[in-house]
Amino acid sequence: MLERVLIKDLAAREDGPVTVSGWVEKVRDQKFVQFVVLRDESGAVQLVNGGVLREADPENPRSDILVPRTLTISELTHGSFVTVTGELQHNERVKLGGVEIQIDEITVVTKALPENPVADDSNIDVRLDWRFLDLRRPEQNLVFRVQTTFLHALRQVWVDRGFIEIQTPKLMASASESRAELFEVEYFEGKAFLAQSPQFFKQMAQAAGFGGIFEVGPAFRADPSFTSRHATEFTSIDAEMSWVESHEDVMNLHEELMVAGLTAVKEKHGEEISKLFGVEIEVPARPFPRIPLAEAKEIVKAEGYEVPRADADMDPEGERRIAAHVREKYGHDFVFLTDYAASIRPFYHMLNAEDPSLTKSYDLIYRGTEISTGAQREHRVELLEEQAKAKGMDPAELSFYLDFFRYGVPTHGGFGMGLNRVLMLMLHQPSIRETTYLFRGPNRLLP
Numbered sequence: 546m547l548e549r550v551l552i553k554d555l556a557a558r559e560d561g562p563v564t565v566s567g568w569v570e571k572v573r574d575q576k577f578v579q580f581v582v583l584r585d586e587s588g589a590v591q592l593v594n595g596g597v598l599r600e601a602d603p604e605n606p607r608s609d610i611l612v613p614r615t616l617t618i619s620e621l622t623h624g625s626f627v628t629v630t631g632e633l634q635h636n637e638r639v640k641l642g643g644v645e646i647q648i649d650e651i652t653v654v655t656k657a658l659p660e661n662p663v664a665d666d667s668n669i670d671v672r673l674d675w676r677f678l679d680l681r682r683p684e685q686n687l688v689f690r691v692q693t694t695f696l697h698a699l700r701q702v703w704v705d706r707g708f709i710e711i712q713t714p715k716l717m718a719s720a721s722e723s724r725a726e727l728f729e730v731e732y733f734e735g736k737a738f739l740a741q742s743p744q745f746f747k748q749m750a751q752a753a754g755f756g757g758i759f760e761v762g763p764a765f766r767a768d769p770s771f772t773s774r775h776a777t778e779f780t781s782i783d784a785e786m787s788w789v790e791s792h793e794d795v796m797n798l799h800e801e802l803m804v805a806g807l808t809a810v811k812e813k814h815g816e817e818i819s820k821l822f823g824v825e826i827e828v829p830a831r832p833f834p835r836i837p838l839a840e841a842k843e844i845v846k847a848e849g850y851e852v853p854r855a856d857a858d859m860d861p862e863g864e865r866r867i868a869a870h871v872r873e874k875y876g877h878d879f880v881f882l883t884d885y886a887a888s889i890r891p892f893y894h895m896l897n898a899e900d901p902s903l904t905k906s907y908d909l910i911y912r913g914t915e916i917s918t919g920a921q922r923e924h925r926v927e928l929l930e931e932q933a934k935a936k937g938m939d940p941a942e943l944s945f946y947l948d949f950f951r952y953g954v955p956t957h958g959g960f961g962m963g964l965n966r967v968l969m970l971m972l973h974q975p976s977i978r979e980t981t982y983l984f985r986g987p988n989r990l991l992p
Contacts, residue, residue, distance in 0.1 A: 547630060553587035555633060555644050556697060563633040563646060566591065568626055573658065581618060581648075583629060586686065589643040592629055618648075624657035624678070624770050632715070658920040669978055674991055676983060691814050692968055692991075696761060698809035699782065699802050707785070708757035713746035715763060716740055719942055727767045728777075738832050739765035742961050744893070745946045747785035748922060751957040753947040761964070769987045773976040774862075774914060774966055778985040782967075785959030792895075792905040792921045795958040796881055799909060799919060800831050803879065810971070824973045827878060834875050836885040836970040841867045858889050859908070859915075868913035881908045892932040894920040895958075909962070912970045919960030926950035 547564040555563065567585035581592040631646040639645050659814045661699035663671060663678045672679040681683060695978050704711070716730075716737045728739040742764050764781040784802075789795060802879045810818075811826040836844070841853050841859060845866040850865045859867065859882060869882040883948070884903045887896055894904040906920030923929050926947055930940045940947060984992065 549628070551587040551654075552583070552585050552590045555590060556635075558633060558640055560634050560655050561841040562847075563630065563632070564628065564630045565646065566626070568624055569621045569657075569658070571622070572619060572621050574622075575872050579694040581621065581959060583627070583682075583683070584808050587753070589641055589683075589984045591639055591641045592631070592648050592651075593645050594648055594723070618651070621651075621653070622659045623661050624655045624681075625653055626655045626850055628652040628654055669976065672986055674988065674992070675869070680982075685979075687814065687821055687981065688968060688972065688974075690938075691810050691972065692964070692980075693970075694809050694813050694962075695806040695968070697781075698806045700759075702802050702805050703757065703759045703784070706757055708759050708786070709750070711746070711750060711755070711760050712742075712762060713740070713743035713760060719945075726768050728765050730766045740758055740901055741766055742781060743749035743783050744891075744961070745949075746944075748954075748957065751785060751787050751924075752952065752954040754958055757784070758786075759784045764961075771987065772979075772986070773896070776965065776981060776984060779966075780964040782962040782964050783959065785957060787955040787957045789921055789956055789958040792883070792907055792919060792958055795919045795921065795960055796833070796835070796907060799917065799960055799962075800829075800833055804829060807971070816926050818972065822974075824971075826971065829877060829879050833881055833906075834871050834877055835881045836867070836871075838882050839884070839888070841882050844870055844896060856886065856888060858885070860910055861914070864910050864915055867911040868910055871910075874939055878912050880910045881907045882910060885931075890920070892936045892938060893922050893929060895923045896932070897929075905958075911962075911967065914966060915971055916966045916970065917960050917962035919958065921956070924950060924954050924956055 547562055549564050549566050550558065552565055552567065555565070565583060565585065567583045569581060570584045570589060571582040573580040578594055583590055583592055628647060628651070629648060630650045630790055631648045633644060633646055637643050640753065661678070663675045666735050688714050700710070707933060716732065718737065718741050726741060730737050730739060741764065743760055747758060747760070760783045762781060763778055767777065768775055779894055784798065786795070786798065807826060807828045811828055815826050838859065840853070842863065845852065845863050850862060850866050852860055867882070868880060871877055883906070884897070885906045885908070887894070887902055887904050890904045890906055894906045896905040904920060906918065908915045909917040909919070925934060928949060929950060933940050933943055965977040967979045968974070969977045972980065974980055
């Protein structure tokens with residue numbers, strides 16, 4: 546048998562014998578001719594007519610022995626995996642890629658059940674129940690190719706800057722930020738917690754002399770939210786770097802990464818994203834707009850919406866309102882909200898020396914939704930202890946963390962960003978359930 550060819554590579558091949566493999570997506574059984582749409586991981590192609598249909602020997606399913614069957618193409622079930630050998634022909638009248646294959650032989654490798662549990666109009670819960678079938682859709686396939694391209698572009702920036710990739714543990718002896726959203730698990734004779742973020746370990750790398758570091762890995766939040774942007778397990782993109790003068794250095798890195806990621810996605814997938822999602826990828830101009838949080842609240846108030854609590858973070862409606870303002874005024878999909886109050890930030894954020902009620906921190910808003918929090922960190926142990934106490938925390942419980950700062954640590958800062966949210970917003974999807982390989986939420990642990 547000829548070596549298998551990916552469907553995406555057919556257009557570049559000359560007419561002649563070819564073998565492809567994939568899933569049966571559609572069968573059209575007309576009076577004088579039969580058509581099959583076959584899809585593999587790279588694309589779809591039209592097959593024409595028929596020859597000998599074969600399938601694996603049911604008595605010996607692991608063997609390569611194939612036995613002739615008297616089945617017709619019309620009996621192929623949706624989702625069956627088949628291997629096809631035939632004649633590749635270029636035909637500009639064929640809408641599906643401008644090529645088709647005249648079938649000589651079809652081998653049914655695995656036959657799908659006739660009733661598919663997922664239909665085009667199935668709701669999100671049904672599709673998540675049968676996620677492996679849902680992921681066969683071209684749109685879903687594209688989501689994860691976009692993810693791959695986006696992350697590769699970010700890694701290229703980090704590597705070019707000399708950053709080191711690390712993998713931090715997800716089992717912790719104590720809380721990294723707050724016990725309120727921690728999953729507690731049994732750990733031999735004691736208890737452990739699933740990490741909310743790699744925050745403490747990112748900072749440990751600064752004390753260790755690593756300089757710039759990054760990690761792409763899972764994070765866990767015991768948050769019983771059912772919104773379109775929350776999950777109990779998500780992929781976190783984290784970076785931390787030494788020798789920063791302020792959180793402005795962190796924002797500059799963040800901008801560079803987002804521009805690189807969106808540029809790569811637009812160049813590699815822009816046409817396909819436009820076709821499947823009806824979305825044009827926009828590469829943002831630098832610098833991104835920056836607005837202090839208090840000023841942002843005044844802006845949305847002047848435009849008719851008041852954030853419910855003056856001493857709180859910007860709420861989702863406020864995020865949407867300030868994003869709309871920025872889009873109208875600056876033509877930009879991103880905005881940094883800066884200068885958050887110390888009362889609503891973690892104890893390890895550095896305070897503004899000119900106004901200690903504020904922190905040197907930011908949130909990054911993308912198309913009306915917060916995707917990231919970043920800051921310059923406090924590197925002086927005596928101030929960290931004071932700030933922890935001010936938050937009602939016991940420094941003794943943070944001893945392993947505070948020890949990082951007792952033996953010399955440079956000024957540093959970094960951010961954490963939710964990958965699934967970024968993809969959701971980039972592709973204009975209604976929920977991170979669409980941009981998470983296997984979603985985990987308060988009522989979903991399967992598949």
